[in-house]
Amino acid sequence: MATNLANITMKKIYYLSSCSTCLRILKELGDIEGLVLQDIKTEPITKSQLEEMVAMTDSYESLFSRRAMKYRSMGLNEKDLKEKDYKKHILDEYTFLKRPVMIFEDEIFIGNSKKVVAAAKASLI
Numbered sequence: 825m826a827t828n829l830a831n832i833t834m835k836k837i838y839y840l841s842s843c844s845t846c847l848r849i850l851k852e853l854g855d856i857e858g859l860v861l862q863d864i865k866t867e868p869i870t871k872s873q874l875e876e877m878v879a880m881t882d883s884y885e886s887l888f889s890r891r892a893m894k895y896r897s898m899g900l901n902e903k904d905l906k907e908k909d910y911k912k913h914i915l916d917e918y919t920f921l922k923r924p925v926m927i928f929e930d931e932i933f934i935g936n937s938k939k940v941v942a943a944a945k946a947s948l949i
Contacts, residue, residue: 836860838869838877839924845936846924853926853945864918874914877925880932884910887934892919 835856839846841863850861862869878884888910894917895901903909913920926933926944933944 834860834927834929836862836927837924838862838864838873838921838926840865840918843923849924849936849941852941853948856948864921864923868918869915869921871915874911877927877932878911880927880930881934883907884914887922887925888914889920889922891922892917894919 835858837850837859839850839861841847842865874884874887877887881887884907885905888905889895890901900913905913910920922935924936928944928947931947933940933947
């Protein structure tokens with residue numbers, strides 16, 4: 825069953841509990857009423873969750889992390905990846921999801937750059 829994001833109010837963060845950067849960002853954001861946290865290592869993202877994220881952004885590539893150690897070890901840096909490849913790799917291996925992914929209402933914030941975190945914090949005010 826597909827979820828229509830326009831009809832729900834959501835505050836969710838997809839993160840990795842073993843990632844010190846994700847934990848720092850969570851601490852920086854403070855207590856957020858109604859926030860749902862999903863540790864993508866212990867509760868992998870589903871196909872429908874990934875499709876919801878992509879519907880809020882421009883591509884699977886924008887959700888894909890090239891910093892993951894497996895990116896080079898699997899030789900992906902030498903391949904010409906397409907959208908279907910990004911989708912497959914994100915669903916197959918949690919480390920390929922750029923993190924954190926923060927969804928506040930109808931806005932999505934991807935990654936841990938200072939600019940992204942500042943924009944996420946501003947949207948909560």
